[in-house]
Amino acid sequence: MAGSQAFEWLCEAIEADTSLERLEARGTVRIALKEAGLDARSVTPAELAVVVQKILPRELGQRGVADEGALCERLRSGLGHLEVDVGRAATHSPDAIFRRLGGGL
Numbered sequence: 001m002a003g004s005q006a007f008e009w010l011c012e013a014i015e016a017d018t019s020l021e022r023l024e025a026r027g028t029v030r031i032a033l034k035e036a037g038l039d040a041r042s043v044t045p046a047e048l049a050v051v052v053q054k055i056l057p058r059e060l061g062q063r064g065v066a067d068e069g070a071l072c073e074r075l076r077s078g079l080g081h082l083e084v085d086v087g088r089a090a091t092h093s094p095d096a097i098f099r100r101l102g103g104g105l
Contacts, residue, residue: 003040006048007033009082013075018065028063032056045079052076 003011007029014025032055033040038047052075060068 004043006045006079006082007040007043010048010052010075010079013078014060014071017071017074018060020063020065024063028059029056032059045082049076049079052079 002008003026011022011026011029014020014029015022018025020028029051030040032051033043035055036047036051038051043051052072056075057068057072060071065071
């Protein structure tokens with residue numbers, strides 16, 4: 001099951017910065033999202049930033065990740081940059097282009 005761009009980015013960042021394997025990283029993020037009542041397929045960078053701040057440090061700590069607080073701060077910063085890129089890409093989506101061409105229809 002594929003996740004949103006933000007979900008995929010976060011999982012890859014956790015895998016790259018910790019000793020967690022791909023499935024462990026994805027599972028950890030999914031558990032945190034479930035606790036927050038969010039879906040990996042549609043979660044936004046802003047929503048994930050809150051999860052990273054409030055829930056993810058505990059989940060990472062339970063999995064033996066050292067200095068989870070500093071890691072989560074770096075992840076939140078990265079999600080902030082991702083949000084800017086996602087917002088920029090949304091103005092170039094097919095739906096946005098057709099709306100502009102159709103006069104806002």
